[in-house]
Amino acid sequence: DGGITQSPKYLFRKEGQNVTLSCEQNLNHDAMYWYRQDPGQGLRLIYYSQIVNDFQKGDIAEGYSVSREKKESFPLTVTSAQKNPTAFYLCASSSGRVEQYFGPGTRLTVT
Amino acid sequence: KQEVTQIPAALSVPEGENLVLNCSFTDSAIYNLQWFRQDPGKGLTSLLLIQSSQREQTSGRLNASLDKSSGRSTLYIAASQPGDSATYLCAVAGNQFYFGTGTSLTVIP
Secondary structure (H helix, E strand, O other): OOOEEEEOOEEEEOOOOOEEEEEEEOOOOOEEEEEEEOOOOOEEEEEEEEEOOEEEEOOOOOOEEEOOOEOOEOOEEEOOOOOOOOEEEEEEEEOOOOOEEEOOOEEEEEO | OOOEEEEOOEEEEEOOOOEEEEEEEOOOOOOEEEEEEEOOOOOEEEEEEEEOOOOEEEEOOEEEEEEOOOOEEEEEEOOOOHHHOEEEEEEEEOOOEEEOOOEEEEEEO
């Protein structure tokens, strides 16, 4: 089955720790995206990548980092510099600016 | 910067009713518009994609229209069912994808 997988589904971390969220796709899409969703708010773009070894900051990149070493994978690291990291994180992919497909999300809780 | 607005923020209807969800955007220079469904705690599921050259798309009980010149799209749901209860989001594709904040729909049995 083609699709996007995100792991883990739930993640708990202590304040001050870095944490990496996984995103893998087998749709052969060039573009991948990371969004953050908070209650009552829309999706906010953190980072996106249109091709391997290249990525751009979105609207709220501070405190986050990414890598794109393989076409299939686009991991997101939430660093200790992110002041309010508790949120629902969604990964997506697309072929150019056509249809976006989303993974199931990772809920991160930092205490 | 593109801004996408969805009204109403929440909607409650009795089962069987037809309903319309609205999406408006400020910049008409878009490649396409996509409607999604999101269940609580889940990812987004694509419902319909309308290319910029199209006026509407249909899938089952769903019909989405697009009027680029006025910056509007509507999602029409016919004969609503309790299983349609979810949050519906629209997104427009420009230089990047821009999302509305969604309409939370409750269909009452």
